[in-house]
Amino acid sequence: MPNAQVFVAAGLLAVMTGVQPSGAQPPAPMSARDFVKAASASDQYEIQAARVAEVESRDGSVRAFARKMIQDHTRTRQALQQASLASGMPPPPDGMNDDGQKLLSQLQSLRAPDFDRAYVRQQVLSHQEALVVEQGYAADGSDPNLRRTAASAVPIVQHHLDMARRLQP
Amino acid sequence: MEETTRRQLMTIATAGVAASVAAPAGAQPQQQPLGGKQNPRDKYPKPPFPPQSQPFPGLAGQMSPRPDHGEASYVGSGRLRGRKALITGGDSGMGRAAAIAFAREGADVAINYLPVEEPDAREVVDLIRRAGRTAVPIPGDLRSAPFCRSLVDQAVRGLGGLDIVVSNAGRQKSNASILDISDEDFDWTMKTNIYAPFWIIKAALPHLQPGSVIIGTTSEQAYDPASDLYDYAQTKAATMNYVKSLAKQLGPKGIRVNGVAPGPIWTPLQVSGGATEGKVVTFGATAPLGRPGQPAELAGIYVRLAEDDGSYTTGNIYGAGGGQGQP
Numbered sequence: 001m002p003n004a005q006v007f008v009a010a011g012l013l014a015v016m017t018g019v020q021p022s023g024a025q026p027p028a029p030m031s032a033r034d035f036v037k038a039a040s041a042s043d044q045y046e047i048q049a050a051r052v053a054e055v056e057s058r059d060g061s062v063r064a065f066a067r068k069m070i071q072d073h074t075r076t077r078q079a080l081q082q083a084s085l086a087s088g089m090p091p092p093p094d095g096m097n098d099d100g101q102k103l104l105s106q107l108q109s110l111r112a113p114d115f116d117r118a119y120v121r122q123q124v125l126s127h128q129e130a131l132v133v134e135q136g137y138a139a140d141g142s143d144p145n146l147r148r149t150a151a152s153a154v155p156i157v158q159h160h161l162d163m164a165r166r167l168q169p
Numbered sequence: 170m171e172e173t174t175r176r177q178l179m180t181i182a183t184a185g186v187a188a189s190v191a192a193p194a195g196a197q198p199q200q201q202p203l204g205g206k207q208n209p210r211d212k213y214p215k216p217p218f219p220p221q222s223q224p225f226p227g228l229a230g231q232m233s234p235r236p237d238h239g240e241a242s243y244v245g246s247g248r249l250r251g252r253k254a255l256i257t258g259g260d261s262g263m264g265r266a267a268a269i270a271f272a273r274e275g276a277d278v279a280i281n282y283l284p285v286e287e288p289d290a291r292e293v294v295d296l297i298r299r300a301g302r303t304a305v306p307i308p309g310d311l312r313s314a315p316f317c318r319s320l321v322d323q324a325v326r327g328l329g330g331l332d333i334v335v336s337n338a339g340r341q342k343s344n345a346s347i348l349d350i351s352d353e354d355f356d357w358t359m360k361t362n363i364y365a366p367f368w369i370i371k372a373a374l375p376h377l378q379p380g381s382v383i384i385g386t387t388s389e390q391a392y393d394p395a396s397d398l399y400d401y402a403q404t405k406a407a408t409m410n411y412v413k414s415l416a417k418q419l420g421p422k423g424i425r426v427n428g429v430a431p432g433p434i435w436t437p438l439q440v441s442g443g444a445t446e447g448k449v450v451t452f453g454a455t456a457p458l459g460r461p462g463q464p465a466e467l468a469g470i471y472v473r474l475a476e477d478d479g480s481y482t483t484g485n486i487y488g489a490g491g492g493q494g495q496p
Binding site: 052055096104 | 345448
C-alpha cells in the first residue's frame with residue numbers, strides 16, 4: 001500500500017539525517033563532506049524519481065512537476081559540484097543513498113493511479129528533508145562556498161515543496 | 170578510456186544490426202584476455218534509457234542501446250573443451266552471453282528460443298559457428314512437455330551427447346496487482362519458468378554422465394521480490410530452491426547443480442512487459458554501481474559453474490547484482 005510504504009520511507013529519511021521531517025528541531029551542524037553527500041544523494045533521487053514519473057504518471061500536472069524536478073535538480077547538482085571543487089573537495093558521489101534506492105525501487109513497481117499518489121507523497125517528504133539539510137548548512141555550515149550553494153538552494157527546494165503539496169488531494 | 174572499453178561502448182551505441190552483431194574487424198574478438206581493470210561504473214550505459222517497449226518476448230536487436238553479450242569481448246581458453254551444452258533462451262540476454270562464451274571456450278552449443286526470436290538466434294548461431302563449434306538451433310515453445318522432451322532429444326542428436334544443461338528461458342510480466350493477473354498469464358509464467366525446467370531436466374538426466382552440470386537462472390527476485398512481480402518472483406524462488414534439492418539428489422551421481430542470480434540486467438525481458446516503463450527508463454539506477462548489468466558481465470559465471478575446475482561447487486547460487494540484493 002502506498003500509505004505504508006511512504007510512512008516507512010519517511011521513517012527511513014528521518015533516520016538518515018537524524019531529523020524529523022516536520023523540521024521541528026535544527027539538526028546538529030553537518031560536516032562539509034556529509035552535506036555534499038546528503039545533498040547530492042537527494043538531487044540524484046529527485047532526478048531518477050522524476051524520470052519514472054515522466055513516463056508512468058497519467059496526470060499532466062504531475063508530469064510537468066517531474067520535468068521541473070529534472071531541470072532544477074540538474075542545476076542544483078551542477079552548482080554543488082562546482083562548489084565542492086572550488087573548495088578543493090573531491091567531486092560529489094554519483095549515486096543515491098540507501099533511502100533513495102529504496103524509494104526509487106518502490107516507484108519502479110507502481111503504475112498510475114497508485115504511482116501518482118506514492119510519487120507525490122515521496123516528493124513532499126523528500127523536499128521537507130532536503131529543505132532541512134539545505135537550511136541547516138546555509139545557517140551553520142563551515143565551508144563558505146557550500147554555504148552559498150545551500151543558501152541558493154533553499155528557495156528552490158521550498159518552491160518544490162509548495163508545488164508538491166499542491167499536487168496532493 | 171581504454172580501446173576495448175570504447176569499442177564496447179561503440180558496439181552498444183551502434184543502431185545497425187550488422188555493425189553491432191559482428192565484432193569490429195571481421196568478427197574476430199581480440200586474441201588475448203583483456204586483464205587490467207576499469208571503473209565498473211563507466212564500462213556500460215547508465216540510465217536514463219529511452220522509453221521503449223516491444224511485444225513479448227522482444228528482440229535484443231531492437232533494444233536501445235543494444236545489450237552487450239560479449240560478442241566483441243569474450244575470449245576463451247579451452248575451459249569447456251569437448252563439452253556439449255543445451256541453453257534455453259539462448260537467443261538473447263544471459264543465455265546468449267553463455268552460448269557465446271561456451272562456444273569460445275570450446276563447447277558445442279544447442280540453443281532453444283521462441284520462433285519469433287529467430288533474428289536474434291541467427292546471430293548467436295553465427296557466432297557459435299565462427300568460434301569453430303557446432304551450433305544446433307532448436308526453436309519452440311517450452312510450455313509443452315512433449316516439446317521439452319523433443320528439445321532434449323534433438324539437442325543430444327545434434328551435439329552427439331549432452332553434459333551441460335542451462336535452464337535459462339524465462340517469462341516475466343509486471344503486474345501492479347495480483348488482481349491483474351489472468352489464469353492464462355499465471356499459467357504462462359509457471360509453465361515457462363517451473364514446468365519446463367522440470368521436463369527438460371528429466372529428459373536430460375539419462376544422458377548426463379558424472380561430471381555433467383545443470384545450471385538454472387534464478388534472480389535477486391528470489392530473495393527480495395518486487396511488488397509487481399508476484400508470479401515471476403516466486404518462480405525464481407522455486408528455481409533457487411530446486412537447485413539446492415537437486416544438488417543433494419544428484420550429488421551421489423556426480424552431477425552438479427547450481428544457479429545464477431542476476432540483479433537488474435539489460436535484456437529484452439525488461440522491455441517486453443517484464444518491467445514498468447518507468448523502471449525501464451531508470452533501469453539499474455537503484456544499484457550501487459549506478460547502472461544495470463549487461464549479459465556479457467555474467468557469461469563468466471555460467472562458464473565457471475559449467476567447467477570441471479569448479480568441481481566442488483554444487484547447490485550454490487552465484488550472484489551478479491551491481492551491489493543490490495541477494496545472494
